[in-house]
Amino acid sequence: MVNQVLSEIEVEGYTSISRARVDLRELNVFVGANGAGKSNFVGVLELVGRIVDQELGFHVGVNGGASALLDRVLTTGRIRVGLAGGRNAYEAVLVPAANDELIFEREVVSYQGEGLDQPFTQGLGSGHRESRLAALAEQGGPVSYVLGLLRGCRVFHFHDTSRDAPVKQLSPIADNLGLRGDAGNLAAVLLAMRDSPDAAARSAYRRVGAVVRQVAPFFRDFVLVPDHDHVLLRWRQTDSDVVFSANQLSDGTLRFICLATLLLQPTLPGLVVLDEPELGLHPYAIVQLAGLLRQASTRAQVLLATQSVTLMNQFGVDDLVIVERRGGSSVFTRPDPADLAAWLDEYSLGELWEKNILGGRPGPAGSGPRA
Ligand SMILES: Nc1ncnc2c1ncn2[C@@H]1O[C@H](COP(=O)(O)OP(=O)(O)OP(=O)(O)O)[C@@H](O)[C@H]1O
Numbered sequence: 581m582v583n584q585v586l587s588e589i590e591v592e593g594y595t596s597i598s599r600a601r602v603d604l605r606e607l608n609v610f611v612g613a614n615g616a617g618k619s620n621f622v623g624v625l626e627l628v629g630r631i632v633d634q635e636l637g638f639h640v641g642v643n644g645g646a647s648a649l650l651d652r653v654l655t656t657g658r659i660r661v662g663l664a665g666g667r668n669a670y671e672a673v674l675v676p677a678a679n680d681e682l683i684f685e686r687e688v689v690s691y692q693g694e695g696l697d698q699p700f701t702q703g704l705g706s707g708h709r710e711s712r713l714a715a716l717a718e719q720g721g722p723v724s725y726v727l728g729l730l731r732g733c734r735v736f737h738f739h740d741t742s743r744d745a746p747v748k749q750l751s752p753i754a755d756n757l758g759l760r761g762d763a764g765n766l767a768a769v770l771l772a773m774r775d776s777p778d779a780a781a782r783s784a785y786r787r788v789g790a791v792v793r794q795v796a797p798f799f800r801d802f803v804l805v806p807d808h809d810h811v812l813l814r815w816r817q818t819d820s821d822v823v824f825s826a827n828q829l830s831d832g833t834l835r836f837i838c839l840a841t842l843l844l845q846p847t848l849p850g851l852v853v854l855d856e857p858e859l860g861l862h863p864y865a866i867v868q869l870a871g872l873l874r875q876a877s878t879r880a881q882v883l884l885a886t887q888s889v890t891l892m893n894q895f896g897v898d899d900l901v902i903v904e905r906r907g908g909s910s911v912f913t914r915p916d917p918a919d920l921a922a923w924l925d926e927y928s929l930g931e932l933w934e935k936n937i938l939g940g941r942p943g944p945a946g947s948g949p950r951a
Pocket residue numbers: 594595596597612613614615616617618619620621647648649650651652653887903
């Protein structure tokens with residue numbers, strides 16, 4: 581794998597996640613009942629991305645303020661997020677402040693030197709509203725490494741296919757360095773791939789068209805015509821030369837185009853995070869999507885939450901993280917492949933999930949002790 585790798589994430593006090601520790605692999609497939617806490621875990625990774633981008637205040641505001649993000653059941657009054665990758669680690673402890681804001685009680689990076697008992701730790705201060713990582717990264721060393729590690733953590737939401745969806749608007753051509761979280765620059769990214777001097781990028785563009793045609797055989801190709809500094813997503817069908825707008829793509833086709841472009845683009849973020857990417861896709865498209873996810877996981881880390889038995893069937897037991905609600909709190913566990921070996925001889929992973937052998941199915945509210 582080319583990118584830096586996140587090996588572990590710890591969360592405390594974030595919405596339904598009282599205390600959790602999840603080891604991250606190349607491919608991480610979160611499954612669980614409605615309300616189990618899958619999207620809350622994705623929310624933690626979104627929070628990390630916002631911290632790195634110095635947009636914590638904005639993120640807390642649009643999500644309903646600190647009180648909506650703090651665990652209301654455990655009420656410890658603080659959110660702790662810890663991430664580790666290689667010899668480096670990052671920890672942020674956020675506490676509520678006036679105006680329902682969150683501020684840093686602690687922000688620390690650490691580096692475990694070879695042969696040393698204790699890691700070297702560097703505190704970045706206390707009481708600040710936005711992360712000090714970027715400001716201190718110029719010094720180099722662990723802070724700049726940690727910044728690179730966390731910067732790679734990107735959450736993508738392609739659910740919005742309404743008339744006002746960002747993916748259907750004009751996109752500045754220069755905004756083509758990587759697909760945005762809402763695919764608002766999809767046309768610019770595809771145009772850059774199509775016209776790239778790099779043969780690998782041009783080939784990736786052709787692959788996007790090819791996989792979209794597998795799922796939507798009526799699709800001929802994209803029509804990407806720059807208009808001054810902007811470009812709009814348009815396309816043609818196999819049976820005519822009429823140029824259609826993105827509005828004339830079906831919702832599922834548009835989402836699949838976003839997913840294919842994200843997963844095939846030449847440079848991937850270090851950790852690609854997707855919540856229910858199967859939304860609105862035909863089972864055949866879900867199988868194609870699983871192939872793209874698996875391929876992408878050889879170039880970057882991939883983390884997804886899903887409710888789809890079809891999607892789950894495409895992955896191995898080692899990829900799964902089971903999310904359950906115990907006593908109102910989300911619990912994350914990796915199933916033991918040895919325990920399931922006999923079952924897997926006869927049943928697929930999705931069948932085991934449906935039979936409730938893996939766990940992750942709805943149980944009585946409040947069952948079990950809160951973790
Ligand atoms: N501030 C909070 N404190 C405690 N629990 C919370 C808080 N905010 C949300 N929750 C719990 O988290 C649940 C939602 O979890 P989440 O959205 O992660 O579910 P999910 O696993 O993604 O489910 P689905 O499959 O339906 O998308 C809510 O039902 C609520 O019980």
